Amino acid sequence: MNPSPHDAFPYDALLLVSFGGPDKPDDVLPFLENVTKGKGIPPERLVEVGEHYFLFGGKSPINKQGLELLAELRKDFAANDLDLPVYWGNRNWAPYLKDAIAEMEADGVKRALCIVTSAYSSYSGCRQYRENLFAARGDTEIELNRIRHYSNHPGFIGPFAEATAEALDGAPAGTHVVFVTHSIPTTMNEASGGPGQRMYERQHLDAAAQVAERAGVASWTLAYCSRSGPPQMPWLEPDINDHLRELHEGGTTAVVVVPIGFISDHMEVIFDLDTEAAATARELGMDFTRVATPGTHPDFVAMIRELVLERAAVERGEDVERRAVGVLGPHPDVCPVDCCVNPRASLQTIT
Numbered sequence: 001m002n003p004s005p006h007d008a009f010p011y012d013a014l015l016l017v018s019f020g021g022p023d024k025p026d027d028v029l030p031f032l033e034n035v036t037k038g039k040g041i042p043p044e045r046l047v048e049v050g051e052h053y054f055l056f057g058g059k060s061p062i063n064k065q066g067l068e069l070l071a072e073l074r075k076d077f078a079a080n081d082l083d084l085p086v087y088w089g090n091r092n093w094a095p096y097l098k099d100a101i102a103e104m105e106a107d108g109v110k111r112a113l114c115i116v117t118s119a120y121s122s123y124s125g126c127r128q129y130r131e132n133l134f135a136a137r138g139d140t141e142i143e144l145n146r147i148r149h150y151s152n153h154p155g156f157i158g159p160f161a162e163a164t165a166e167a168l169d170g171a172p173a174g175t176h177v178v179f180v181t182h183s184i185p186t187t188m189n190e191a192s193g194g195p196g197q198r199m200y201e202r203q204h205l206d207a208a209a210q211v212a213e214r215a216g217v218a219s220w221t222l223a224y225c226s227r228s229g230p231p232q233m234p235w236l237e238p239d240i241n242d243h244l245r246e247l248h249e250g251g252t253t254a255v256v257v258v259p260i261g262f263i264s265d266h267m268e269v270i271f272d273l274d275t276e277a278a279a280t281a282r283e284l285g286m287d288f289t290r291v292a293t294p295g296t297h298p299d300f301v302a303m304i305r306e307l308v309l310e311r312a313a314v315e316r317g318e319d320v321e322r323r324a325v326g327v328l329g330p331h332p333d334v335c336p337v338d339c340c341v342n343p344r345a346s347l348q349t350i351t
Contacts, residue, residue, distance in 0.1 A: 008084045008312045013104055013112040014304075015144070016070055017097065017129055020090025021060025021266065027093065028053045031060075034092045038344065041228060049228070052271040062266040063093070065295065066117070069264070072296040076305055084308065087112075089136070091129060097136035104142060111143040113311055114350070115304055117263050119151040119207075121192045121199040121331070122184055127340040130349035137350070144350040145315075147307045149331035151203045152210065152324045155303020156294060160207075160258060161214035163291040167256045168215060172287055175254040176247055177217045178240065179208040180277075181261025182268055183224035186234045192340050201236065206326040208260055221247075222260075225272040240272070241280045254287035264295045 008014075022031040032046045053060060070088045077084055085107070089100030104112060114133060118125035126149070133144050150156050168175060181204050193199025204222055212220045223243040227235045238246065240257075247255065257277065259269050273290050281288035294300035306323070313320040314333060322330035334351050 008082060008113075008308055010315055011084070011111050011113050011145075011308070011312055013107075013109040014073070014084055014086045014308055015100060015104070015112050015114045016066065016073065016086060016088045016117070017114050017133065018066045018088070018090050018117045019062060019266075020093030020096075021062040022053060022093060023059050023063060025054065025058025028058055031093050036228075040230065042230075045228065052267060052275075055275065056267075056270065060267050061270065062264070063090075065264040065266065066090070068296050069117075069301070072301045073304060076298075076301045080305060082305060082308070085109075091132050097132055098138065101136050101138075101140060101142060101144075105140045109142055111145075113308055114144055114146045115307070116146060119149060119156055119263060120181075120203045120261065121149055121335075121340055123188050123191065123340045123342060124184065125200070126335065127342060127349060130335070130351075131342065131347045133350045134348045145311065145333075146335075146350060147304075147311055148322075148333050149203070150303060150307060151207050151331075152326045152328055153303050153307070154323055154325055155299045155306065156263075157207060157210045157214065157325055158299045159294040159297040160211045160260060160291070164211055164215035164217065164256065164258050167289045167291045168217070171256055171289060172254045174219075174252070175256055175287070176252045177212065177215075177220040177256045177258060178243065178247075179204070179211070179220060179222045179258045179260040180225055180240050180273060181222070181259075183227045183235045183237070183239070185229055186236060187343065188340075189236055191343075194336055194338050195341075203328065204260060206328050208258075210326045211258065211260065225277070226268045240277045244277065244280050244284060244286065248284040248286055252286065255281065255289070257288065257290045259290065259293055262293050263300070264293050269293065 022028045028050045073086045087100045089097035116129050189198050189200045223238050223240040224236050225240045262269055278288050310320050324330040
């Protein structure tokens with residue numbers, strides 16, 4: 001058999017794997033309980049976070065964005081002669097991973113690739129998804145493989161660089177760029193990529209540097225949002241709101257905020273940045289612009305197709321170009337055994 005460049009053999013499906021979110025007010029607390037199960041988050045914190053969702057009608061935009069990406073992937077595959085069905089499953093809300101895998105089994109899928117809507121290495125952004133996929137697979141015989149991290153792929157970096165350059169084009173002189181991502185516990189950061197590797201932080205710094213170079217950014221920093229752990233647990237800092245105050249004290253009067261840690265405008269973007277950080281900037285009298293996430297940008301969608309074909313070629317034993325920018329090089333197809341270890345238990349994962 002001689003597969004064509006448009007052939008995904010030996011795979012016969014792609015599973016789009018997302019975080020999930022509530023679709024209506026009654027879903028909010030059950031969803032948050034799913035997300036925080038076993039993490040020791042106090043109930044009052046869940047109620048507090050739940051209020052963020054109620055500001056937007058008691059629902060998250062993430063499921064709508066998942067459907068939009070799903071539709072664009074199917075269109076892109078068809079336009080490029082890639083005959084590969086695309087399914088969608090969430091970790092924390094319907095449609096759940098187990099339901100998507102049951103649908104795949106009913107359709108006769110034997111081996112599928114999984115694209116996770118998290119571009120970076122960490123327990124919560126990678127290994128936990130791989131654990132959940134293994135558990136959701138259950139007794140089915142479907143083999144699941146995860147597509148490599150894409151935080152330094154041109155199809156991820158390019159849309160951010162394009163949006164950042166556009167924002168700076170109309171910004172005041174001396175505007176400072178703040179790249180923002182989801183904070184995680186420092187212990188999780190230390191374990192990301194392997195013990196002591198701090199790959200989560202390093203990948204973000206590398207991605208930010210690449211976007212800054214392409215967009216002509218003169219001054220930039222990395223900040224964090226969405227901390228949710230107990231006060232005694234150290235998390236990555238600075239928080240975006242604290243950082244805006246520090247910048248203001250140093251004389252900065254305008255910022256462009258780049259949500260480098262997120263592929264689409266979900267709750268951490270529309271609340272933590274568009275609502276909370278924007279309010280902090282207004283209090284300080286700072287000009288505040290937030291740039292777009294990749295979402296369904298054609299280059300981002302095309303990147304996913306490229307990564308599908310790349311992994312398929314690797315599995316067939318072929319030489320293949322593995323595109324990446326920056327200093328870290330292409331991320332591995334299969335995570336090391338000690339990568340992003342689970343701090344609470346040793347669970348089986350997909351590869």
